[in-house]
Amino acid sequence: MxxxxxxxxxxxxxxxxxxxxxxxxxxxxxxxxxxxxxxxxxxxxxxxxxxxxxxxxxxxxxxxxxxxxxxxxxxxxxxxxxxxxxxxxxxxxxxxxxxxxxxxxxxxVPVYPAKNYAELGEIAVENEMLPEIEECSDAVIGLLDYEKVGKLLAERDNGLFVDGYYCMPDSYEEPDISLTIEVPDKRFFRVLVSPSATTTDQAQWFNLPEDIRRLRAYSAEHNSTPEQMYITEVEAVLPNITDAAYYEAYWVEDMIALSEQLAGMRKSDVVKLKAVMETENIQTFSGAREAIDSLNEYEFDSMVQDESQYGKVYACRVFPTNFDWSILENCDMNDFGKQVLARKHGELTEYGVLSGKGQKLYTTLTAESETMEEAEKLTEDEAEAEDESEAMSMGGMT
Incomplete structure (x- = not known):
């Protein structure tokens, strides 16, 4: 649904x-x-x-x-x-x-295949659902108006016609059941494991990292290790994990190690990792482990969900307290947020806003820094041009 x-x-x-x-x-x-x-x-x-x-x-x-x-x-x-x-x-x-x-x-709840009173009446007669017709002869029953019989039954039962069926909801009695709702706390991967490709009927589900010991014991029962077992299916809490992950030589070891790393991280850092994986298009377990090592090089704000919101938060954090906010009343904050985020080499992800690597989300952008970048680029271009000129001169001398 x-x-x-x-x-x-x-x-x-x-x-x-x-x-x-x-x-x-x-x-x-x-x-x-x-x-x-x-x-x-x-x-x-x-x-x-x-x-x-x-x-x-x-x-x-x-x-x-x-x-x-x-x-x-x-x-x-x-x-x-x-x-x-x-x-x-x-x-x-x-x-x-x-x-x-x-x-x-x-x-x-009794349910019968009937779309209207006539169909219900026919069912009622065939199944003797009304005491008034139990002792009627076949000749009399043949003269009955099914629609009237059905209407009488529906009125007595307080029934309803629903999607091609006649239902008697007043017969419902709440069952005496006790449900356990599964709420994974520190589960990051769910894997379906069997001893081999030919014994998938013996496959069992394991949650990582909480079931690592049980997985190792299960593997040992079959004279194997988790890395050597046949893994039929993997469910991951991380985005972007694709088939590319399963072509890596040590993907099972990486998955197990990654689950243990994630269990030791703060929830906010796990969400930040998801944002980095989405932005950098990281598709493997080994790639996710490498991304963990560089998380501090990114800045992340999970509270921001669109460019307009980022633009407003940026203005509030960066502009001076005595800034005349009336200037921004007619400003397109969505475009403003996009412009600033682009300068930060950042991206809006499914989890919040993420800066570019080595960038900060909420620091001042200045024309001077941009001019310096352009100057550095110009210097690089001039150096390349000078090298080319020198190479041409040397070529002419030979």
């Missing part, structure tokens, strides 16, 4: 469910500093299986619970979705916990 997510001023449309590891990446992209609660909205264009009375409205939920709901909902068959929709229509104020419970208990 596609859901619109919102946190503060940040809005994104995202397809759920995803791996729990990727949920953390969504929070990083939305700059959720603490907690897990976000706002979400089902769109009428994306979620036709949801009742109209909850569409295009903002709701709040733990994003991990929302992800669990999406996973449970996608497993439902069409008739179960119709039953779910009917219960939600009767209970539009349901929380995400209630909705998860509905997916587990929806089979207690």
């Amino acid at each position: 596609t859901v619109t997510l919102r946190y503060g001023d940040m809005e994104v449309r995202w397809g759920l469910p995803v791996s729990a590891i990727h949920v953390q990446d969504i929070l990083d992209r939305m700059n959720v500093q603490s907690g897990r609660e976000i706002e979400f909205m089902f769109s009428k264009y994306d979620m036709i299986d949801m009742p109209a009375n909850i569409l295009d409205k903002w709701h709040k939920a733990d994003i991990y619970k929302l992800n669990v709901f999406a996973d449970c909902f996608q497993r439902l068959e069409d008739h179960q979705k119709a039953g779910f929709k009917s219960v939600l229509m009767r209970n539009p104020e349901s929380s995400i916990d209630d909705m998860i419970a509905m997916t587990y208990g929806i089979d207690c």
